[in-house]
Amino acid sequence: MNPSSIDLTAFNTFGFAVSASQYVPVRSARELQNYFKAAPDAPCFVLGGGSNLVLTRDIDVTVLHMLAQGFAVYEESDSHVLVGVQAGHVWHDFVMSCLNNGWLGLENLALIPGSVGASPVQNIGAYGVEVKDCISKIKAWDRLHHKWAWLAAADCAFGYRDSVFKHQFLDDARTQPRYVISKVFFKLLKDPALWQAKIGYGDVAACVAQIAGDAVVTAQHIAQAIIQIRSSKLPDPQVLGNAGSFFKNPIVAAQVAQKLKAQYSTMPMYPQADGTVKIAAGWLIEQAGFKGLREGAVGVYDKQALVLVHYGQGSGLELMAFAQRICAKVFEQFGVQIAPEPIVY
Numbered sequence: 547m548n549p550s551s552i553d554l555t556a557f558n559t560f561g562f563a564v565s566a567s568q569y570v571p572v573r574s575a576r577e578l579q580n581y582f583k584a585a586p587d588a589p590c591f592v593l594g595g596g597s598n599l600v601l602t603r604d605i606d607v608t609v610l611h612m613l614a615q616g617f618a619v620y621e622e623s624d625s626h627v628l629v630g631v632q633a634g635h636v637w638h639d640f641v642m643s644c645l646n647n648g649w650l651g652l653e654n655l656a657l658i659p660g661s662v663g664a665s666p667v668q669n670i671g672a673y674g675v676e677v678k679d680c681i682s683k684i685k686a687w688d689r690l691h692h693k694w695a696w697l698a699a700a701d702c703a704f705g706y707r708d709s710v711f712k713h714q715f716l717d718d719a720r721t722q723p724r725y726v727i728s729k730v731f732f733k734l735l736k737d738p739a740l741w742q743a744k745i746g747y748g749d750v751a752a753c754v755a756q757i758a759g760d761a762v763v764t765a766q767h768i769a770q771a772i773i774q775i776r777s778s779k780l781p782d783p784q785v786l787g788n789a790g791s792f793f794k795n796p797i798v799a800a801q802v803a804q805k806l807k808a809q810y811s812t813m814p815m816y817p818q819a820d821g822t823v824k825i826a827a828g829w830l831i832e833q834a835g836f837k838g839l840r841e842g843a844v845g846v847y848d849k850q851a852l853v854l855v856h857y858g859q860g861s862g863l864e865l866m867a868f869a870q871r872i873c874a875k876v877f878e879q880f881g882v883q884i885a886p887e888p889i890v891y
């Protein structure tokens with residue numbers, strides 16, 4: 547490691563020990579603008595909470611660490627509120643602040659690791675809600691036109707764990723994203739009479755019923771239930787390195803799903819609005835025999851096969867090689883291609 551380099555172990559939730567040769571903490575939109583005005587064409591690496599990231603090598607371009615905190619109300623009516631949140635704000639802290647302020651809509655997304663600025667990139671989602679459902683607009687630095695850009699939610703091409711931010715790059719190697727998100731604006735509900743609890747997913751309803759008892763179900767009850775469910779199924783990155791779901795649930799054509807269902811009647815499937823079918827990758831990986839399996843410093847979490855874990859002293863390369871073996875085995879057994887969710891550097 548050269549003397550000016552910085553250790554990134556604490557800045558990626560897998561806890562891989564890599565370093566960055568140049569590191570710039572970004573604490574405000576003004577700092578971001580100043581950086582890009584001074585170095586408009588320099589390659590960089592935008593780091594958020596580091597919770598959806600596999601670092602396989604030292605980073606040889608400037609790391610911009612998005613650390614701007616805080617949120618403010620921009621518009622308010624009797625029924626809704628428009629809140630702008632800085633990219634570096636911790637996602638879960640914002641969800642909790644929403645609950646404290648009586649702003650409704652994000653409660654199902656409690657305890658998701660990472661930062662607010664990263665949330666639209668992969669359109670984070672859990673328990674029947676995706677962040678796109680509440681995003682109004684986004685302020686981002688446009689590295690192509692060297693100025694601030696405002697993207698309405700409709701311009702973001704949100705899909706399952708997908709958005710425009712995963713597709714627009716300045717270079718052919720796709721290492722230099724065009725947009726660097728600075729602020730995310732959420733339109734949230736204020737009037738509880740207009741709010742509907744979303745408890746249709748998995749065991750959420752049962753858990754909420756247990757928490758709420760005879761009381762009318764509130765967003766607080768839902769958040770509490772989600773926190774309970776997530777804590778029981780997903781490892782805490784402070785304790786065991788991980789990046790949440792490592793694989794996306796694959797989406798297949800209806801005919802493919804039909805054939806698979808005929809062969810494997812218990813395979814969990816979720817029909818999509820466009821006629822395609824989403825399959826539970828966790829089930830495929832478990833059936834392929836990987837759940838709880840450890841290989842060297844990495845492994846598959848024993849309570850949720852979608853999650854890969856790092857026990858320490860391992861590397862991102864080791865993890866990616868392991869992930870490739872899982873993909874190959876799942877493909878061999880089921881003919882279904884699964885793919886990683888995190889960004890790999």
Ligand code: EPU
Binds near residue numbers: 747780795850852
């Ligand atoms: N399953 C297994 N074995 C496993 C894991 C799951 O058989 O080891 C089966 C379950 O029994 C269930 C189905 O797979 O029938 C779905 O499992 P679960 O409800 O746990 O959800 P998931 O599809 O595994 C997705 C998201 C999670 C999100 C949950 C809840 C993706 C890639 N993952 O997981 O998101 O919390 O739904 O909504 O879409 C994340 O992205 O980091 C993440 C944790």
